Amino acid sequence: MTQKDYYRPIPSETGRWRLAGGWVRFSQCELLRRGAAPEIVDEIPPDWLARLTAPRPSVLGLSLEVPRLMAILNATPDSFSDGGLLGEGAQAVARGEALIAAGADLLDIGGESTRPGAAEVAVSDEIARVVPVIAGLAGAAPISVDTRKAKVAASALKAGAGMVNDVSGFDFDPCMAKVVSHSGAALCLMHAQGLPETMQDDPRYGDVLLDVYDALAERVARALTAGVSAAKIVIDPGIGFGKTEAHNLAILRRISLYHGLGLPVLLGISRKRFIGQIGQAEAAAARMPGTLALTLAAIGQGVQIHRVHDVAEIKQGLRLWSALDLGMSG
Template identity: 70%
Template sequence: MQDGLYYRPIPQDQCGRWPLAGGWTGFTHLECLQRGAAPRIVDSAPDRVMAALTAPRPPVLGLTLDRPRLMGIVNATPDSFSDGGRYDPATHVRALAADGADLLDIGGESTRPGAEEIAVPDEIARILPAIEAARGLLPISVDTRKAAVAQAALAAGAGMVNDVSGFDFDAGLAPLVAGAGVPVCLMHAQGLPATMQDDPRYDDVLLDVYDALAARIDRAVRAGIPADRIVIDPGIGFGKTEAHNLAILRRISLYHGLGCPILLGVSRKRFIGRIGGADLAAERMPGTLALTVAAVAQGVQIHRVHDVAEHAQGLRLIAALNKNGKAGT
């Protein structure tokens, strides 16, 4: 954002004039957005904006971001909305690795709508066996809002922190991440899980979330975390209605302007079931894959999913379609 204007690159596969975030797609035109005004299509933006949009993103946990990456979800919780208590987390990490996950996100506290906070010792006890099982298998992210839990996870072998509160929940987490020198994902959420879906409101959800993420990045940098260690997540379903979720997903490439890799977590969420006609969370893989494919087309780098094997197959097909080559060869 510059001078009240926001610039969203309009991806064009590989034929764009400029590379998008150094990845697999490009753009030639941008959508210029402004509060209270209709969008405009433009063919240029200020130099600072273009630099943020085109610069290659640094690797995350050693993973280059020149292709989409799959983050396998490991819920070490009995009450997750989608798969709580249905598998042994320590066994599940090996299954996700075999299915084609690039990294794992291990969490011990449910943050579904209506979820209550659990005690730190309980959260640590839930995640440590899974982290120990995953150590040396794949890069590990710990999904937690709490500094004490993150500290235990990093000591056990995790290499990244995924904080759904974006450092809003625990003031001790930012200095811990800074001191440990690890990457962090800062997610946007409006409110706490227990009440976040009661009546979420925004003036302009797409731009409000952009501004909130920019503020979170600034706060993290002031805390001593280099910008090249920050990943951002717009927080689909966290204090957002179905209409809010769809507005963000339609124009998610806007968030490349923040200069950080984008992580997207839509897997099996309730609005997918409502729109797609799938009451059970476990039946929402096709809808999740559809949204993942759409986000990949907008250059989103990291996709947090339950159904890794199916998404890995889908991404292989996208990669094959996007390969340059002569017709018929």
């Protein structure tokens, strides 16, 4: 079998090229191969260079020339961090408005917990949870619906959502691709190994960084075949979804590799369990500092969209980072 090469851009303040048309520059890449040590190279194949440097199109009207915050709004009783705390209906809408006021660029509204060990929620229940909240917030900010189910996605899009965030990457519901392609909605394809009920039992990879890259490439190809426009697709490596602490860290250390797919990258690490384990914060709500640290590290590798709980705090950190590194404000 021919050895496959992967090229990870190495951020550099004085780099020759802009990564994905954004705020990070690079001149060199790490050449990554399975079973071999990384090698720093100056020569980058034209196809890889084209994908790494092409400016990314806007997502839901949001330019990706600067990092964006996606606020998590869970209309669920059992999410790992805030299940049952945000309420339903008017209370959840008010929470969404507060997140926007705190600096959220877009909202991700979900009605089914996908925490490790979570059970599947009936379609009718999930629709009843998310549609009133989406309808109440439609027009206030761009909205994504966090769902694996085609019927939920269709109802959410009709209520005012503009993006489908499918944590299964089209693996769960065979009808999801048709719903997304026919609607013209934006799409986030995430990588997960297994279902929430069992995904953390014993996740294994040959090379997690490269295995996830290949799996995402396959999901993107499937979406394109189904008629989804490449300009509408965002990818997410799925931190914590069928991955150990070591797997998560391996991805985060070299997350700039995923720009090689030629698409915007979304990262969801907010309050995840491994942050608590490393940062010695048992309670999920106490993991904001660790979340901020990893968010800024990922921004330093050009990751464009960050899915977070603690919008005001992360936004404050982003403003300070921007003032120091980019001279940006806002």
